[in-house]
Amino acid sequence: MTETWQQALDALKTRLDPVQFETWLSPIRLAEGPEGTLTLEVPDEFFARWVRDNYLDMIKDAIWDTARCHVGVHFRVGPARPAVERPAETRPESGADPRGSEAGPGLGERLVPWFTFETFVVGPSNEVAHSACEMVAENPARTYNPLFIYGGVGLGKTHLIQSVGHAVLSRFPGMRILYMSGETYVNEVMTAYKNDRLDVLRHRYRGQCDVLLVDDVQYLSGKDFPQDEFFHTFNELYNAQKQIVITGDQFPSAIPKFSDRLRSRFGWGLIVDIAPPEPELRMDILRKKAAREGIAVPEEVVAYLANRFPSSVRDLEGALNRVTAHALIRKTPLTLDLAVRVTDRIVTDRRGRLTSDLVLRTVADYFQLHVSDLKSDRRHRGVSLPRQIAAHLLRKHTGASLQAIGQALGGRSHTTVLAALNRIEKVVALEPTTERAIKDIERQIGV
Numbered sequence: 001m002t003e004t005w006q007q008a009l010d011a012l013k014t015r016l017d018p019v020q021f022e023t024w025l026s027p028i029r030l031a032e033g034p035e036g037t038l039t040l041e042v043p044d045e046f047f048a049r050w051v052r053d054n055y056l057d058m059i060k061d062a063i064w065d066t067a068r069c070h071v072g073v074h075f076r077v078g079p080a081r082p083a084v085e086r087p088a089e090t091r092p093e094s095g096a097d098p099r100g101s102e103a104g105p106g107l108g109e110r111l112v113p114w115f116t117f118e119t120f121v122v123g124p125s126n127e128v129a130h131s132a133c134e135m136v137a138e139n140p141a142r143t144y145n146p147l148f149i150y151g152g153v154g155l156g157k158t159h160l161i162q163s164v165g166h167a168v169l170s171r172f173p174g175m176r177i178l179y180m181s182g183e184t185y186v187n188e189v190m191t192a193y194k195n196d197r198l199d200v201l202r203h204r205y206r207g208q209c210d211v212l213l214v215d216d217v218q219y220l221s222g223k224d225f226p227q228d229e230f231f232h233t234f235n236e237l238y239n240a241q242k243q244i245v246i247t248g249d250q251f252p253s254a255i256p257k258f259s260d261r262l263r264s265r266f267g268w269g270l271i272v273d274i275a276p277p278e279p280e281l282r283m284d285i286l287r288k289k290a291a292r293e294g295i296a297v298p299e300e301v302v303a304y305l306a307n308r309f310p311s312s313v314r315d316l317e318g319a320l321n322r323v324t325a326h327a328l329i330r331k332t333p334l335t336l337d338l339a340v341r342v343t344d345r346i347v348t349d350r351r352g353r354l355t356s357d358l359v360l361r362t363v364a365d366y367f368q369l370h371v372s373d374l375k376s377d378r379r380h381r382g383v384s385l386p387r388q389i390a391a392h393l394l395r396k397h398t399g400a401s402l403q404a405i406g407q408a409l410g411g412r413s414h415t416t417v418l419a420a421l422n423r424i425e426k427v428v429a430l431e432p433t434t435e436r437a438i439k440d441i442e443r444q445i446g447v
């Protein structure tokens with residue numbers, strides 16, 4: 001049998017894609033079993049099912065080709081062995097896998113270190129979501145599964161879902177957490193599909209994950225293939241009693257262009273919302289953030305900011321950042337007057353992006369110019385450099401097109417803007433002072 005198996009493996013190696021071979025055939029060990037049968041030891045149940053569904057016919061063919069005999073093939077789950085660990089000699093040459101052969105696809109994203117329950121401030125608008133997350137983290141897959149959190153932009157969804165990841169990791173160090181945004185999920189699925197590596201990805205998501213955290217699932221809206229993949233991943237994990245936590249910007253049934261079968265599954269566990277923060281919570285968040293960063297912020301500034309930015313914690317934090325940065329850079333005390341002056345200029349558009357107005361005013365201020373100078377035809381370096389910096393910042397932070405940037409800068413053509421962007425890149429590479437100026441301005445804008 002040993003010889004038969006080895007010959008079959010050699011044949012399979014020539015027939016299969018190397019990655020598939022290493023992922024699904026290499027980890028298999030031949031084990032002792034009943035006479036005349038092939039007993040194969042695999043790392044886990046999922047692996048067994050996957051190989052049975054996808055490779056069993058091929059294995060049988062290969063055995064037939066080499067030994068000309070029919071054998072029964074049995075799978076047995078053996079001692080834990082990482083399924084994708086490859087023997088050194090069969091590792092693909094470097095460069096064969098652009099994502100790094102160690103990692104393979106589907107590792108998700110890193111958790112932000114400070115998005116933990118410890119730094120999350122609780123108030124009436126988020127306490128239900130918060131305690132649901134805590135319960136899930138204390139007892140993964142035993143309370144609410146899936147847990148679906150929905151709410152508007154900047155209200156703490158990402159912070160909470162990542163807190164679950166951190167808390168699970170610290171309570172159950174052996175558990176495997178997979179965190180990713182809907183956008184990353186879609187990219188990973190499509191990349192795996194293009195490279196014919198979907199099975200590797202599926203194994204990662206479905207077989208090597210105890211807690212799946214998917215942030216901003218609305219990104220899958222209208223994307224049928226990733227939704228389909230997600231549907232199957234969801235089912236596998238759910239049936240295997242693995243915890244799933246999902247966030248979205250709306251109640252599941254309200255997310256457009258989403259398959260009904262997914263929407264309904266999102267409601268199988270618990271759906272909770274996060275509402276905009278109450279005034280008291282806003283002040284609380286500001287005080288705790290200031291305390292954590294060791295900045296003394298007068299109560300009247302706290303009250304003013306909390307009142308000025310009612311609808312999103314992100315805006316609230318951004319405003320505090322800007323005000324403290326101003327005080328720091330200008331070496332002036334952090335007063336109510338300063339807070340009013342700084343935040344007076346903060347104007348973001350409906351999608352929460354910076355407006356070009358704010359960028360231009362901050363750049364002009366920084367170089368002690370008028371906004372009209374930036375829009376003028378003056379070519380003096382004292383004006384043209386700030387203008388190039390403005391173009392750079394507009395491009396980087398407002399998502400504006402070259403045309404729109406040209407418009408904002410006094411009706412310049414998009415080729416002029418492109419030239420300015422190229423020039424500023426070279427200048428930054430050569431002049432640390434310019435780079436520093438850009439960083440200072442960014443800090444003032446609060447990005």
Ligand code: ADP
Nearest residue numbers: 119120121152153154155156157158159313314
């Ligand atoms: P969302 O994902 O809902 O758009 P985030 O989780 O990214 O929002 O939150 C935006 C910012 O506000 C983050 O920096 C986060 O740490 C902070 N934040 C939100 N809610 C709270 C809270 N209750 N306590 C502390 N910080 C919070």
Ligand code: MG
Nearest residue numbers: 157158215216
């Ligand atoms: Mg988020």
